Amino acid sequence: MFDKANDDNLKQIISRAVTQYLENNKIELKAIPKIILTIPKNPAHGHLSTNIALQLSGLLEGNAKNIAQFIGREAEQNNPEIFEKIKIEGPGFINFYFRKDLFYGLLLEIISEKEKYGHSKRGNGEKVLVEYVSVNPTGPLHIGHGKCAVVGDSLSRILAAAGYQVATEYYINDHGKQIDLLGESVLARYRQLCGEEVVFPENGYQGDYIVTIAQEIKEKNQDKFKGKIDSGTKRFVRDYAKQRILADIREDLIAFGVKFDNWFSEESLYVQNRVQTVIEKLNQKGFIFSSKGALWFKSTDFGDEKDRVVTKENGEDTYFASDIAYHDDKYRRGFTTLIDIWGSDHHGYINRMKAAIQALGYAKDSFQVLLVQFVTLVRAGQIIGMSTRGGQFITLKDLLKEVGTDVARYFFLMNSHDSHTEFNLDIAKSQSLENPVFYIQYAYARICSIIEKGSARNIVLNDWNKDSIDLVLLDKKEELEIIKKLGQFKKIVERSAEQRKPYLIAGYLHELASLFHKYYTEYKVIGEDKKLSLARLYLISCIKIVLENSLSLLGIQAPEKM
Template sequence: MKTKIKQIVLAAARKAFEKGELSSDQVPEMEIEAPKHNSQGDFSSNFAMVSAGLQKMAPKKIAQTIVSNMESLAFIEKIEVAGPGFINFFLADGAWHPVVDQILEQDKRFGASRMGRGQKVQVEFVSANPTGPLHVGHGRGAAVGDSVGNILAFAGFDVQKEYYINDSGRQIRTLGTSVWLRLLERGGKKIEFPDDCYKGEYIKDLAQKVLDKEGKDFLEQAEDTAIPICAKLAANEILGGIKSDLADFGVHFDQWFSEQSLFDSNRVQKAIEAYRAEGLIYEDEGALWFRTEDFGDEKNRVVVRNNGLTTYFASDIAYHKEKYERGFDRVIDVWGADHHGYIKRIDASVVASGRKSEQFEVILVQLVNLLRGGNPVQMSTRSGEFVTLKDIVDEVGKDAARFMFLSRSYDSGLEFDLELAKEKNSDNPVYYVQYVHARITGILLKAKEEGLIKEIEFQRGEHLGLLTTPEEINLIKILAGFGEQVEKSADTLHPHVIFTYLMSLASAFHGYYNKHKVITEDIQLSRARLSLVLSVKKVIRNGLGLLGVSAPERM
């Protein structure tokens, strides 16, 4: 509808220019927006204000000129010039009715967009070290990254979701050491457990699994031999648990990329040598440094320490270089907020590889505070225990967990109340939205039983001209805006835009349902309203699907 309104304004501007009523045929970027108040119409254009400089006329005069040159159209009830020169459009009710048919016909594709034009995008998220189970913060990052990928794909991008496995380096050796020490404890040795080792009960469980696999003779192995074996077995076991937990959370990756593979393929060394040849990496005091300062970072960064060991940054340089070599036009990384200081150095390496800075984006996900009935939940203990993603999903379910994680912008901290997420009433956001889908299914089944419709799914509405109440027109207007919200969410990389939209649509439906009967004594009106509520059901399903949340038929 916005496109239609824009075309009407542009046609009137051309006509006015040809008649000599406007001095310029240039058209600046204008906006067509839905006003906040119904008294200002359905859509408003700021064409006159943004054209004032070009036309050298008062905005109000430009607006009046535009309106006087507009064709009379049946779907527009009236047009007004308001304030300093806004052009407000009031649409006839009939202008909205085709939206219902569009939804019924397009079904699962309603709201989809071609804005991405097939651009190849990689979304890398979670990427937690395989040194322990996923915690609550990883859960929010998983919900955000997975939903961003879904939304971009729905908006016409060619999306690949990837998990980067940090299976190389110091943290893996620390994992191996932690398991080895717990193994020695099981063998009867008294161990002073180092502060920098992993202390959770899961380490003891891993030690037992190593013992079960390798046998008691393994305890006689030399430490240098045993620790790498412990590290590999433990990391593989943990990674298996991570994959399982993410699958239960509804997250599936197209690619699991191993950091170790960068060393095995010699990619890290090749990247360092290439940048040394270009003068971007230099030696100082026995260490190798990347000239990240030349690309906007606050200082240059070490890639190889003076002891010959590479830093995490060295791996990340090679990894991001490899991403673009795979053909991605755009790379999006989802990180925890504590990684903020890392952005500029990665961006520097991306630009150094010949890409543009805008081809690399980072989503920083803020922390989650768990509550139970409004009271804070202890997230971790000194003994190394913490609340895991699995704990959350087991308690409240996948749908509630995902929806709650996405209920606020990831730019802000989130308070996640476990008791609220389990409530079966309108206070629980996921229940509030899912119940719309289930309730409409019940209405449609009842209508089928009464012979009003043959099937609960159909592709064309009936008697839509009978949908005239303010609540019905408002509901259709909200439905019509779904595609715009998808594009806004894709453009800003903010999934909570879809959450907010679904809450608004659910609220409008509940308000409509509480005021009007869908199945009435008037058969034609009933079929019109059944067409409307089926379109609501489909859009609710499409929106929930983008967030990885199910749309139940009954609750």
Template sequence: MKRAHRHLAEQIRKALTDLGIAEPRIILEKPRDPEHGDIATNAAMVYCKQLKLAPRKLAEQLTKRLALNPELVQLAGVAGPGFINFRFADAYLQTLVKQILESDEHFGEGKDLAGKKVLIEFVSANPSGPLNVVSARAAAVGDCLVRMFRTLGATCHSEFYVNDAGNQVKLLGDSVRARYETLLGNEIEIPEGGYHGEYIVEFAEQLVDEEGDKYSKLSAEDASNTLGLMAVERHVGMQRNSLERFRVHMDGWFRESQLRESRAEYAALEELKQKGTLYEKDGATFLRTSEFGDTQDWVVITSEGRPTYFLPDIAYHLSKFKRGYDIIIDILGPDHHSYLTKMAAAMRALGRDTEHLEIILLQHITLSRSGEPVKMSKRAGQMIEMNELLDEVGCDAARYFFLLRRTTTQLDFDIELAKKQSDDNPVFYVQYAHARIQSIFRKAEIELKPEKADFSLLNHPEELILLRRLREFEEVISDCVVNRDPHAMTVWLREVAAQFHRFYHHCRVITEPEELSLARLALCRATQTGLKRGLSLCGVNAPEEM
């Protein structure tokens, strides 16, 4: 669907070469003002100095040398400081309908990243409780990126890292045991830094109901260990369920405990030692991260001889490198920004090429109701669970809202707006366009026969604008993947929906003559395919009725 662009680039390159420019770099862009055309090149401004010509003069000379295929693009003139503008041929745009109908559910698929292996790690919440809304944005963004990478042909693996080892599991076990014993009449305090959530109480109640005082008979340490591991499994299960409900499937659940069983963290430590990047100070072992781009060194083994969390994390990332991915992406919260330089430094210390390691710092969300902020505090246990959000606004609205902003900006999620079934709710606006198209098909008593349709009848300005939008779909996917940010898809969806509504208003679909109806029905189907595919990349349903 880039035939016109390829053709233009080729012609401009040839013209520049003829004028004596060796290996010119051609930039084609979309003019901001559609009046100027569909495609523009700044080639004349870039190369005018080299050829000692005024930019407009060079532009004139270039246009004379272009042998354009009128079925694809037409010259729209030289304008401004020296832009050369082009316009798509109507015939070219009209053939897109046929292409989209033929691609159908594969519309947008490409091969740009064929053969590439990509790993995206996201959410990776601690198994200390159910998922809360803080993880939901990462789930939505991460999953969309996975879908988009795959659409461009990459092999993409989604992964959740489970911190099911170390100190916090002990704290979790102690917290469960405290609740459990208290229920049995033997009051025990929840330890400092322990977990106070209601879900711990529920778990303890369940244990008492089903297994009585079984765990009281164990030593305190054994009971804590056992209960801690049981709680971890329970929470991982809850988290998996929440994610599946959110239409997020993780291909892998990487367990820290397994890393530790194979003593991978010590293997990594040994490797660091061999590279001469470790040193002892005050009884602790430090990694010289400052020599590899960080502002300071970090402890990997405490003076008590325990690994810090950093060491297994290094081992985990080393495993990512060893698994042979071309692109490794971590999606983390903004509070982990120090992690970026820290982990990259550690990988460099191990001689790894960190060009392949990318960390997306996804900014926080705030919740509000009709503009009033909703207070959330992890400490005070006022954290809203992901399931509660899904209960209240549903999966479609939740996923779409989390994609509405760039990953680098904070996002305010208005719960009341997400629930509203009206035009100020962006997800309904787009879904409505899709449903509206379906209702046309319900009404039309003509069978869609694209092979017989005469697409040259689609020459109303609103039809041609709609076609221009649909043509952009592949570019939008590509932009999202390149920028590692799916939000542009929501912008495109809104624009396609808006243009469809405009078309709908100006052009009657079910009409006379029948040839025109057929062509317009085909355009409707193509639009519907675009909306459906775009929504699907966002993980949002495209309803046929609303």
């Protein structure tokens, strides 16, 4: 929470006291329970709290309160420079109260770290690859993909801030039946444009964008491919359509603030014969068998419901086969944790992938899947259907045009990715009350406005005076409450990264904005008393930094004026 009282320090202090307790009572324990420090919901329960005594009492049959008393007293006596007091409350919680000078120290820390404030080394530079979106390049992104995109993008930013070495990747499924079908669909439209009577492929892609691409090919090549169905023509049309759609996808994602470090082509795995190689590797380990003319991976050895085909009867490899090769490649590039973000409709795929990971000899837990639940669009109280098949869906592009990037991103990030999102367009479009994005951005804009007013009156924080501000003047309840909240930021970022929950940042932001709005209503920052004004200016400058930093983790703009 504070520099002198960061989690690691506190855990050490507590663990020392616990050891002392055990020694005094001649108790031997194999291991001390993991020390958990929580931010109490109720401010009356201190600045930070631990339930270690309750955990110990379960193990030792001792009285939780007595244990807590001992640990509390021990910690308090040995660290007078940290604790104002330590209280034992409830059934045996140890509640820590920090000295006020630590609060003021925190503000100095924020000002000096600026955009780095909130960053930590928790991840120890572990190499993480986050793969997300990875939509087939056979059509435009719709809003469900948008949710995956923003969850992945934001999570990556958060992991990086928490000290992980993160790379992001989009896997392009540019091999196989679907992409061929795309090519055939476009070719059929092209030939229709040339006046030919053509039967549209069964299960072909119906959308208008297919016609648009066909028109483009027609404009550039006139009737060059009229009547042609040779493999060269097919390949040309297919590749053209793929590149064209990929370019659109890339453009949509950039407009949505999402950039990938790498775009990985499935086709490239085949070009390098990697799919074959990985199947052979599994075969050598005894996990491949032949049946009904196909090759199967024995995923049931690792808890999957049934074994899975990797090479079909017709000799083609399945999507699963290349996906194994792809994930193998991720490990081979040195990543030790793989995070995949999938739409919840792919959940049935997790077990076979986990099985493959283990069969290849990698740790089960090093591969993690985040399932993103569906998005329901609501307009005027009505649910808008979103079937991809029928060709009638709301694209990400349409959504951004309607509500803007900031609002869309926040709406996708404000709830757990694991719960169904109801995206209410009427609220998202409202420029007022109901819209939480504006609430947060407004707090930021207000701060900027105060700073501007300060400079008009020559009350300014600068390098000359910033170290001599009298922060002790910040003694109001609301001010200390705000500083406490600012001090929680690093912990929130760490938790958000470890638990892969970007929405925690959104919740934190709203709470911080709320504290500021309350403070703003109650107190004037720029006033008659210049020393007090400067101290308050210092405080709101810190709020500004933390708002900026957390907004940037979500990829949302911080506007200076609204």
